[in-house]
Amino acid sequence: MATAPATLAAPATRTDLLDRLQLALPIIQGPMTGSDTPALAAAVSAAGGLGMLGCGMRAPAAMAEAAAAVRAATDRPFGMNLFVLATPSPEPALVQAAIERLTPLYADLGLPAPTVPTRWCEDFDAQLDALIAARPAVASFTFGILTRAQVQRIQHEAGSLVIGTATTVAEALAWQDVGADAVCASGMEAGGHRGSFLDLSSSSQIGTLALVPACVDALAIPVIAAGGVMDGRGIAAALALGAQAVQMGTAFLACPESAIGAAQRAAMAQARGSDTRITRAYSGRPARGIVNALMQRLDACEAELPPYPIQNALTGPLRRAAAQQGRADYLSLWAGQGVALARALPAGELVRVLARELAQVLPGEAARG
Ligand SMILES: Cc1cc2nc3c(=O)[nH]c(=O)nc-3n(C[C@H](O)[C@H](O)[C@H](O)COP(=O)(O)O)c2cc1C
Structure with a gap:
């Protein structure tokens, strides 16, 4: 049994992640390998959220090209995401x-x-080198976990914030232990692959409403809520659970x-x-x-x-x-x-609609910046 949290989502700490990323809005466009584009990421970043490039299946040269395309479209921060994978035999x-x-x-x-x-997949070490060379504001990872040395290398050489994907509290704690800056807690509602790496069984299929507060209570680093967040109500709910931001995939997949x-x-x-x-x-x-x-x-x-x-x-x-x-x-x-x-809205417009909806539910959460 958990003990009751000492405080509920203290507003003073809720903006840490946003401040570090200089984000106006607590909205991250989920990386979507094969389905996201530099235009999508740039539109989200330009509108005050954080655009992401899912690079799991991008070769190193394509990663550099995609990062350059985002930078050509906006000077706002963006992130890159990799699958932590070993090439199988x-x-x-x-x-x-x-x-x-x-x-x-x-x-x-x-x-x-x-x-x-x-080849079965891209070479992870070469992709990691390409990510570090691209120096995105955020480097996020799924399917596995990095070593502490790899996390430190990204933080020091690229200056990126490291975000690990977790589907259980144990995975979230593992990311905290290797020095991640934040954890993306991904509920079983989420579209696409489960990011599980300690246990791929159905026991790791925990809903966002249960997973996020459990991670918030267990961790000292910021938690991002992913899974089933589609509109301003969902964002407000995630913030009320103590998340500092949301990561939305399916909502942005519908954008042109x-x-x-x-x-x-x-x-x-x-x-x-x-x-x-x-x-x-x-x-x-x-x-x-x-x-x-x-x-x-x-x-x-x-x-x-x-x-x-x-x-x-x-x-x-x-x-x-x-x-x-x-x-x-x-x-x-x-x-x-x-x-x-x-909603099949252009991504920048969707971000603005989400911000308006969020401000209606939580007036204190109007865009900063
Ligand atoms: C088409 C698609 C591809 C995805 N690819 C990735 C990926 O490459 N890396 C990753 O960490 N998450 C990936 N995700 C998960 C999203 O980034 C995000 O966490 C998730 O979609 C949130 O749940 P939602 O779909 O309910 O919004 C993908 C999701 C979708 C729908």
């Missing part, structure tokens, strides 16, 4: 079984059987500046929270998306699917072909439980 039999399982799905889209990719195609936009526009669930089908790592044929067919053999990044790499060409063919049934339709509240 899977057993050939595991890969062959995964290929055989996917072959009929490839055939459905008129594609030959998948082949073993030349995101990279998603027409089929995914149409699927999002029709979806409700009950149309999403967490699956390992698309990538081998638990992730929330809108249920479609690809998810249903692969979920039937979920326990046998290889882990991330193997399944992710093997389904990649299939999902890219589905995007080109406008086939929402074979896309990875990442989206959170708040999807029905998404």
Whole structure:
């Protein structure tokens, strides 16, 4: 049993993170590997939030290019995010079984059987060097945890604030222990992959309303709330729980500046929270998306699917072909439980609407700066 917190979300400490980042608003656009763009990040930053580039699948040169594109559009701070991953060396039999399982799905889209990719994922050390060279205001991480030495290197060489993603209090404490500046507490409502790294079981699927105050009470560093925050009410709720900012993915995915195609936009526009669930089908790592044929067919053999990044790499060409063919049934339709509240507004306008809504609920939280 927890003891009651000594104070409830003291306003004096609530602005630490915003001050360090010189942010007018407590709004972070969630990094969305494959779906965010420099234009999206720049628009959010220019409007007073923090734009982020999901660089999990960007090569080092593409990371530098994306960071330069944000800087060309705004002089406001922005962040970059990486997957903490080791390149795997899977057993050939595991890969062959995964290929055989996917072959009929490839055939459905008129594609030959998948082949073993030349690489399973980007090299993390090279990506980390590229991030440090880009010197973003924020360096955030998911899927794993850095060493204390890596955290210090980013803080000292790049001058970036280090944010670790956590899905449990134990993961949040682990990030605090290695010297992170803040933790992004990601509830199970969130769209996209779970950031879990200590326990990938369903025990780590904790709702935002339960996870955020538990992290706030346990940590001495700022907590950012992620998962299900879609409008000013949601932001106010997260601040009331003691979060210093929110990280919103699904809400920004609907903006015209995101990279998603027409089929995914149409699927999002029709979806409700009950149309999403967490699956390992698309990538081998638990992730929330809108249920479609690809998810249903692969979920039937979920326990046998290889882990991330193997399944992710093997389904990649299939999902890219589905995007080109406008086939929402074979896309990875990442989206959170708040999807029905998404508004297809330009990102800068969405940030301004969110700020107005927040000010209506919490008049003291009007934009500073
Ligand atoms: C399409 C998509 C891709 C995402 N990719 C990443 C990523 O690369 N790195 C990361 O840390 N979080 C990623 N996320 C999580 C978001 O940054 C954010 O924390 C999450 O979407 C918040 O929950 P919400 O979707 O309910 O707003 C992704 C989310 C979505 C919807």
